[in-house]
Amino acid sequence: MSQNTRRPTIHEVARVAGVSIGTVSNVLNGTAVVRPELRVQVEQAITTLGYRPNTIARMLIARRARESGLRISAGPKLTSVGYLSVDYTARVDALPRRDDRLTAAGIEKSLGGPAANVAVMAASLGGRWAIACELVTALGNDTDSEWALSQLAARSVETIAIRGGLDRRLSRCIILVEPDGRRTIVNEPFVLEETNVVRYLDHAPEDGKCHCVHFDGYQVTTMADSIPRVHDLGFITSVHTTGLPQDWRTPEAFRHLRAGFDLVFVNRDVARDILQFSGSDSEIVRRVQRLCLDTLPSKAKGLVLLTLGASGAALFAADDKVLMQSAPPVETVDTTGAGDTFVGVFLATWLNGESPAAALRYAVTAASLSTTAEGAQGRRSTAEDLLALAGEDHGVAAAEKSSARIA
Numbered sequence: 001m002s003q004n005t006r007r008p009t010i011h012e013v014a015r016v017a018g019v020s021i022g023t024v025s026n027v028l029n030g031t032a033v034v035r036p037e038l039r040v041q042v043e044q045a046i047t048t049l050g051y052r053p054n055t056i057a058r059m060l061i062a063r064r065a066r067e068s069g070l071r072i073s074a075g076p077k078l079t080s081v082g083y084l085s086v087d088y089t090a091r092v093d094a095l096p097r098r099d100d101r102l103t104a105a106g107i108e109k110s111l112g113g114p115a116a117n118v119a120v121m122a123a124s125l126g127g128r129w130a131i132a133c134e135l136v137t138a139l140g141n142d143t144d145s146e147w148a149l150s151q152l153a154a155r156s157v158e159t160i161a162i163r164g165g166l167d168r169r170l171s172r173c174i175i176l177v178e179p180d181g182r183r184t185i186v187n188e189p190f191v192l193e194e195t196n197v198v199r200y201l202d203h204a205p206e207d208g209k210c211h212c213v214h215f216d217g218y219q220v221t222t223m224a225d226s227i228p229r230v231h232d233l234g235f236i237t238s239v240h241t242t243g244l245p246q247d248w249r250t251p252e253a254f255r256h257l258r259a260g261f262d263l264v265f266v267n268r269d270v271a272r273d274i275l276q277f278s279g280s281d282s283e284i285v286r287r288v289q290r291l292c293l294d295t296l297p298s299k300a301k302g303l304v305l306l307t308l309g310a311s312g313a314a315l316f317a318a319d320d321k322v323l324m325q326s327a328p329p330v331e332t333v334d335t336t337g338a339g340d341t342f343v344g345v346f347l348a349t350w351l352n353g354e355s356p357a358a359a360l361r362y363a364v365t366a367a368s369l370s371t372t373a374e375g376a377q378g379r380r381s382t383a384e385d386l387l388a389l390a391g392e393d394h395g396v397a398a399a400e401k402s403s404a405r406i407a
Helices: 010-017 020-028 036-049 054-065 115-125 143-154 194-201 216-225 229-233 251-259 268-275 280-296 336-351 356-370 383-389 395-399
Strands: 075-079 085-091 107-112 132-139 157-164 171-177 183-187 213-215 234-238 263-267 303-307 313-316 322-325
Touching: 010 020, 010 036, 010 143, 010 263, 020 036, 020 132, 020 157, 054 395, 075 336, 107 115, 107 143, 107 280, 115 132, 115 213, 115 336, 132 143, 132 216, 143 157, 194 216, 194 229, 213 216, 213 336, 216 234, 229 234, 229 251, 229 303, 234 251, 234 336, 234 383, 251 268, 251 280, 268 280, 280 303, 280 322, 280 356, 303 336, 313 356, 313 395, 322 356, 336 356, 336 395, 356 383
Parallel strands: 075 132, 075 213, 085 171, 132 157, 213 234, 234 263, 263 303
Antiparallel strands: 085 107, 171 183, 303 313, 313 322
């Protein structure tokens, strides 16, 4: 290794190996899509540069275990497909007007993107709800991509790089947060290539393993024709509507979502667009319930979850029942990523055997807690955190009593 004490980067590994940063990432995470000769080039470059030997050894051992047919974990697995970004968050007194110049208290850099947030929040629980999480996404060849990989690895999320990102750099997101925690987001999302994602998922889940494939809304149009194939292979399929294109926000498009996905997570704004209604939350719940009855699929599990911000969330089951869960009162700092937290925690707890009612309760609590810190991943709840709060009066009893039908 060079006498230079600076640690080598993934860019240097890619340069020495003569491959892209995405190929290096795929090798590190043990994906089967890397050609053997390219894998050898990457591993030789890793050895030459001395790139993160301890981490690499662990990852290569895990890969070899997968290749030899050994099961690494008997627990559930979550594959989150979609958007990863580097977020720049600025706290401002008020949103700017045209030609304004604002001074922020500070501009913080953090990891973001709905698919990444879902994976990180699910992986953070651990303990009773431990779940293997991976993110299928796009990376660039820039330092932000290197930084994001290290952040995800530190948060127990494997990264499967499908292709280079926008202009071969990681997507960026600018978030303006007002004093009450409300935020305005400017992002540049991407859409993954269907053929690459489907090739990675074109196999049945490991025997005996509960494996959910989750998509963010940005990927729905591209992936729509492939979702039935993923479902037929034996995966549980899930989608949340962050980034859902406008032409998918209709009752008929919602029917297609329910036919292809076992779980559909809808936020209040998308529900309003689908319903063409902007009234009270209670009326939105009633109208979504009717919509769910009208679009009930014949094969899928048929769970629909509606997030209502500080009001909590609702779960619509196939038996015409609605579970309502109120949110605990918290001092809100930043609401960015709260919906993603809800999705990640619900999936992790539900896939680990919790009832829908219990998973709903834990997910609402975690989403509320996530708003007490800055950034989409600034407050990551553990299983221990949520179980410690389970006995407190945060609307739990009311939620369990509300399992009767809403007329």
